[in-house]
Amino acid sequence: MKAVILAGGLGTRLRPLTYTVPKPLIPLVGKPLIVRMIESLPQSVDTVILAVSYMREALEDHFRVQPCGRKVIIVNEPSPMGTGGAIKNVAHHLDETFIAMNGDCISSLDLREMVKRHRECGGIGTIALWQVEDPSAFGVVQLDRNERIIDFQEKPKREEARSDLINAGYYVFEPEILDYIGKGQVSIEREVFPRVLGYGLFGHRFTGHWMDCGTRETFLAAQAKVLELESPPPPSQEGCCFLSPSLVRSANIRSATVGPNACIEAGAVIGEGAEVSGSLVMRGACLGPGCSVRGSIIGPNYKVGKDEKVEDSVLANR
Ligand code: GDD
Ligand code: MG
Numbered sequence: 001m002k003a004v005i006l007a008g009g010l011g012t013r014l015r016p017l018t019y020t021v022p023k024p025l026i027p028l029v030g031k032p033l034i035v036r037m038i039e040s041l042p043q044s045v046d047t048v049i050l051a052v053s054y055m056r057e058a059l060e061d062h063f064r065v066q067p068c069g070r071k072v073i074i075v076n077e078p079s080p081m082g083t084g085g086a087i088k089n090v091a092h093h094l095d096e097t098f099i100a101m102n103g104d105c106i107s108s109l110d111l112r113e114m115v116k117r118h119r120e121c122g123g124i125g126t127i128a129l130w131q132v133e134d135p136s137a138f139g140v141v142q143l144d145r146n147e148r149i150i151d152f153q154e155k156p157k158r159e160e161a162r163s164d165l166i167n168a169g170y171y172v173f174e175p176e177i178l179d180y181i182g183k184g185q186v187s188i189e190r191e192v193f194p195r196v197l198g199y200g201l202f203g204h205r206f207t208g209h210w211m212d213c214g215t216r217e218t219f220l221a222a223q224a225k226v227l228e229l230e231s232p233p234p235p236s237q238e239g240c241c242f243l244s245p246s247l248v249r250s251a252n253i254r255s256a257t258v259g260p261n262a263c264i265e266a267g268a269v270i271g272e273g274a275e276v277s278g279s280l281v282m283r284g285a286c287l288g289p290g291c292s293v294r295g296s297i298i299g300p301n302y303k304v305g306k307d308e309k310v311e312d313s314v315l316a317n318r
Pocket of ligand 1: 006007009052053077080081082086103137138139140166168169189214
């Protein structure tokens with residue numbers, strides 16, 4: 001079976017970090033987001049097609065150096081073609097039931113079970129659904145008694161949303177869906193889903209956890225969730241006050257307080273007396289002595305000054 005991962009967005013909500021690191025390669029508790037997504041695919045998926053455009057070279061370089069155990073085909077779009085256009089652009093690879101997914105979510109969804117459910121329903125597509133309080137930032141679906149989707153609204157105003165069930169960004173499709181995606185830039189959510197409702201588009205609800213990692217807040221919430229689930233072992237450095245759950249992959253930490261919910265990537269330097277919590281500090285970043293970093297993402301090689309206070313920010317070199 002094949003899976004298409006949509007990984008070509010610009011990651012605008014994580015700028016300036018995403019000027020130099022594409023969203024799929026941001027480390028989520030020690031592993032690039034895209035690698036976590038590939039690992040969540042069922043064993044039956046032997047080929048992963050990455051639909052990319054923005055910063056394609058960085059993704060190519062990554063998989064060249066660190067293969068992921070499955071065949072990865074990276075397909076470039078000369079310019080971003082939208083979520084539907086990106087799937088259409090890889091149509092020549094798709095001739096049987098396939099998985100498609102947004103490249104920026106993590107969840108407890110069991111895709112194997114979802115594929116089984118899709119085959120039982122017999123529709124053109126199945127969308128994983130997650131329940132939220134405020135659906136206005138998402139695709140909102142309305143179901144009938146048989147879990148068939150009868151309405152799809154992309155990012156409606158909160159008062160206009162017809163349910164609290166949202167598109168979790170994981171799909172199982174029959175190749176016929178490709179016939180309903182036009183040429184050029186196409187949004188699957190806005191243009192294709194409303195058009196194929198009559199051909200059997202089904203919802204698949206699941207429980208556990210689900211998070212879109214597209215903003216600083218949601219990325220760091222996802223990091224906290226993964227840290228809670230994986231609880232990495234404490235580092236061996238002496239003098240570092242380590243508050244779990246956290247991940248420390250750097251040896252350059254001097255009597256600093258790290259955690260809870262902090263990830264320090266390899267090669268980062270944390271100065272004496274610094275405090276880091278609820279944050280991601282990427283490779284080679286340098287936190288000056290006495291500084292404090294909370295709720296923030298510090299990009300590769302970025303320097304935070306002595307005694308500087310950083311809160312709720314994304315800081316990165318351009
Ligand atoms: N290849 C390619 N080309 N990928 C793209 C393009 C494109 O032109 N545009 C977006 N993507 C990728 C992004 O990289 C991301 O992984 C995924 O498609 C979804 O795009 P986002 O920009 O993150 O969309 P969103 O989060 O606002 O909304 C989407 O996800 C929600 C769940 O997180 C929609 O699918 C909503 O309906 C859904 O609820
Ligand atoms: Mg998103």
